[in-house]
Amino acid sequence: MSDSTANGLVLAADGTPLKRSLSRSMRRQKMRAFMLVAPLLIFVLLTFIYPIGVMLSRSVQNDIVPETLPETVRVLGAWDSSSGDLPNEVVYAAFMRDMSVAIKAKKHTRLGSRLNYEKTGFSSMFRQSGRKMKKLDPVVDAPFKDKLIKIHKGWGDIETWKTLQTYSGLYTSGYFLNSVDARMTPEGMAWQPEDKQILLKLFGRTLVMSLIITGSCILLGYPIAWLLSNVSPRSANLLLILVLLPFWTSLLVRTSAWKVMLQQNGVINEVLVWIGLVPDGERLILINNQFGTIVAMTHILLPFMILPMYSVMQTIPPVYLRAAKSMGATNWTAFWRVYFPQSIPGIGAGSILVFILSIGYYITPEIVGGTKGVFISNRIAYHISSSLNWGLAAALGTILLIVVLALYWAYDRIVGIDNVKLG
Amino acid sequence: MANTKKSDAFVEFERVQKSYDGINLVVKDLNLSMPRGEFLTMLGPSGSGKTTCLMMLAGFETATHGDIRLGGTSINNIPPHKRGIGMVFQNYALFPHMTVAENLAFPLEVRKIGKSEREEKVMRALGMVQMQDFAGRRPSQLSGGQQQRIALSRALVFEPELVLMDEPLGALDKQLRETLQFEITNLAHELGITTVYVTHDQTEALTMSDRVAVFENGRIQQLAAPDKLYEEPENSFVAQFIGENNTLEGVIKEIKGGVALVQLDNGDLIDAKPINVTQAGQRTRVSIRPERVEMDKSRLSSDAHTLKAEVLEFIYMGDIFRTRLRVAGSDAFVIKTRNAPDQIRLQPGQIIDIGWLAEDCRALDA
Numbered sequence A: 001m002s003d004s005t006a007n008g009l010v011l012a013a014d015g016t017p018l019k020r021s022l023s024r025s026m027r028r029q030k031m032r033a034f035m036l037v038a039p040l041l042i043f044v045l046l047t048f049i050y051p052i053g054v055m056l057s058r059s060v061q062n063d064i065v066p067e068t069l070p071e072t073v074r075v076l077g078a079w080d081s082s083s084g085d086l087p088n089e090v091v092y093a094a095f096m097r098d099m100s101v102a103i104k105a106k107k108h109t110r111l112g113s114r115l116n117y118e119k120t121g122f123s124s125m126f127r128q129s130g131r132k133m134k135k136l137d138p139v140v141d142a143p144f145k146d147k148l149i150k151i152h153k154g155w156g157d158i159e160t161w162k163t164l165q166t167y168s169g170l171y172t173s174g175y176f177l178n179s180v181d182a183r184m185t186p187e188g189m190a191w192q193p194e195d196k197q198i199l200l201k202l203f204g205r206t207l208v209m210s211l212i213i214t215g216s217c218i219l220l221g222y223p224i225a226w227l228l229s230n231v232s233p234r235s236a237n238l239l240l241i242l243v244l245l246p247f248w249t250s251l252l253v254r255t256s257a258w259k260v261m262l263q264q265n266g267v268i269n270e271v272l273v274w275i276g277l278v279p280d281g282e283r284l285i286l287i288n289n290q291f292g293t294i295v296a297m298t299h300i301l302l303p304f305m306i307l308p309m310y311s312v313m314q315t316i317p318p319v320y321l322r323a324a325k326s327m328g329a330t331n332w333t334a335f336w337r338v339y340f341p342q343s344i345p346g347i348g349a350g351s352i353l354v355f356i357l358s359i360g361y362y363i364t365p366e367i368v369g370g371t372k373g374v375f376i377s378n379r380i381a382y383h384i385s386s387s388l389n390w391g392l393a394a395a396l397g398t399i400l401l402i403v404v405l406a407l408y409w410a411y412d413r414i415v416g417i418d419n420v421k422l423g
Numbered sequence B: 001m002a003n004t005k006k007s008d009a010f011v012e013f014e015r016v017q018k019s020y021d022g023i024n025l026v027v028k029d030l031n032l033s034m035p036r037g038e039f040l041t042m043l044g045p046s047g048s049g050k051t052t053c054l055m056m057l058a059g060f061e062t063a064t065h066g067d068i069r070l071g072g073t074s075i076n077n078i079p080p081h082k083r084g085i086g087m088v089f090q091n092y093a094l095f096p097h098m099t100v101a102e103n104l105a106f107p108l109e110v111r112k113i114g115k116s117e118r119e120e121k122v123m124r125a126l127g128m129v130q131m132q133d134f135a136g137r138r139p140s141q142l143s144g145g146q147q148q149r150i151a152l153s154r155a156l157v158f159e160p161e162l163v164l165m166d167e168p169l170g171a172l173d174k175q176l177r178e179t180l181q182f183e184i185t186n187l188a189h190e191l192g193i194t195t196v197y198v199t200h201d202q203t204e205a206l207t208m209s210d211r212v213a214v215f216e217n218g219r220i221q222q223l224a225a226p227d228k229l230y231e232e233p234e235n236s237f238v239a240q241f242i243g244e245n246n247t248l249e250g251v252i253k254e255i256k257g258g259v260a261l262v263q264l265d266n267g268d269l270i271d272a273k274p275i276n277v278t279q280a281g282q283r284t285r286v287s288i289r290p291e292r293v294e295m296d297k298s299r300l301s302s303d304a305h306t307l308k309a310e311v312l313e314f315i316y317m318g319d320i321f322r323t324r325l326r327v328a329g330s331d332a333f334v335i336k337t338r339n340a341p342d343q344i345r346l347q348p349g350q351i352i353d354i355g356w357l358a359e360d361c362r363a364l365d366a
């Protein structure tokens, strides 16, 4: 008997606990399932998860400083930066030794650009000093303090050494502070100067504009999805093709088309002027601002809203509306109290999709956003490809990821993630 | 006819026609009048237009032609939500995002009935179907039968005078159907509600209804009480559709004294009651119920015509015996006899004489 019990355990026919014999018989099945997933898993791990992990770890990595200047970092630790005196000759000598190694390996300029993120001037200081320090010998030419100060007066500035000391650790929170318009100073955290504070604003703008885009997608998509699920299957197919039509053209083409439409002597302005709604001298500025970004992105992301909505609405039988009306509900009440609540999972799924896509969108804001309509992702791209400040880019990316996860969590708490249906 | 005055009718269809596509009439010239409190069933094969009629009454389809009246006033132009008709749908149509109690409260809420009165009515309606304990559940947490009970009480909670049900028991198993059939008729009679019930299960129609309207192809073929429908079908469709029935084809020889002499296609002569045949020479289909066929000559009148029959199959069914015979060239002639102590059990191959009372055999249209 398989339900015979000993000490409250259910036993299988051969006397082993049922749980164990069940898990043994399931093991093969699980193995097979795992084998099927394994190739994809390995692919994703190697090409996606691992690089992302590396990228994210860059947001706190600072090993370039201790690795390039190992001795300097060690002796600088003993220096009391609040004393008001420059470090002593020991530090300068150590710095000279570190630098001559670095200069030979041509690594000093990289260090210069790294430290330039924290204090402007470092990059050129390292480059110029490098050329002259190459001629000094780290043993014969001691002492170095005065020589170095002569080579570049920056070495006689106490702030230089303070900065070096602050950024001597293997890890730093500096990039994250930078990401939120703050920075790490020898005296602790401080806000960036007013004119450099743009990232928080950019984060805020990205969130607000993504919300607006999601909202306009809901407003424009809901009626379409409703229509799709309520016409005959043949017309629905045709409509669906129209909805999906944008996917058949490249994103770049569609965005450029918006440029043609929206610019000051573009189609829309020409028409408005022609029918006399707008005087020729006061053509509307529809592009290179937030309006342009919102319009173009709403258009591009609309299918991602309509499809989940449609797939949910399709499953709502029209008989519910009839039932509601037979009970005395007006068309509106029947819709609002009976149909709409059942379509919320579709709205939820579409909104999450559109919001997450738009929060990280890059190409459209880049083309139609001008300076006022760009997103945080454009800033990330800038730091990756132009300023080469990968640490900051990684920190910004990490924050973006955390924001999305937090919103996802909040959504789960408020609406419930099991309320999301994608099909 | 004289005692059904126009004012007595609560629900009336007058010359109603309906076409969805402008080519085919799905409902053809429907006339129907129901007194208050009646339980009427629309019975008919699939596609015969039952649901369409119900939907026109509920207001979800508009009649292409004709007049539908409720309590004497035409409702053609009244939207569904103002008709005050309760409905039970085949798949229950309980709102999945609301609890049972919220489902029942919905029709009261849209009528702006106060909270305390609402709760009282909801509990009373749940009490009618013995479902008070399930008020807090979601429809998905109920069994099919329980969902159907809730759907029923939701249709009744706002005390409509007319309730429409479209195959409400279609998705349930036989036993549950029977219980619920009983509950529905009891409730309808207790509350004095007028009910239009759609089904294509004839047993359901016969057991539940005051009157049954048999639909075929968009027309009411016969509208009568269950016993009349079974015993006195007015045409061969109804005779075939309701209950088991033996059909023989032939030509009328003569009609005399309320009895028609019919010559079957193999030449044999039988007696029948003329229903919708009027003169000699007409082709006819005679219909006789299996339980009205007589094997005992002594019970027939002396001059009654009999037929020779060969026993093909004898089936023991417990309470009755079902015997299949070859009669007048047809292999599908069935007789049913009660399992009584003195009843003969026929053997295949046996040749017997069968006959019937002329009034049990109906000569209908061919």
Ligand SMILES: Nc1ncnc2c1ncn2[C@@H]1O[C@H](COP(=O)(O)OP(=O)(O)OP(=O)(O)O)[C@@H](O)[C@H]1O
Binding pocket: B020, B021, B026, B044, B045, B046, B047, B048, B049, B050, B051, B052, B053, B200
């Ligand atoms: N919305 C519609 N559009 C076009 N034709 C329809 C529509 N609804 C029903 N019909 C047609 O009308 C006819 C009658 O349909 P109806 O639904 O009234 O049949 P029914 O008697 O209820 O059948 P069932 O027992 O299968 O439910 C059918 O031929 C059907 O194809």
Ligand SMILES: [Mg+2]
Binding pocket: B050, B051, B052, B166
């Ligand atoms: Mg139907």
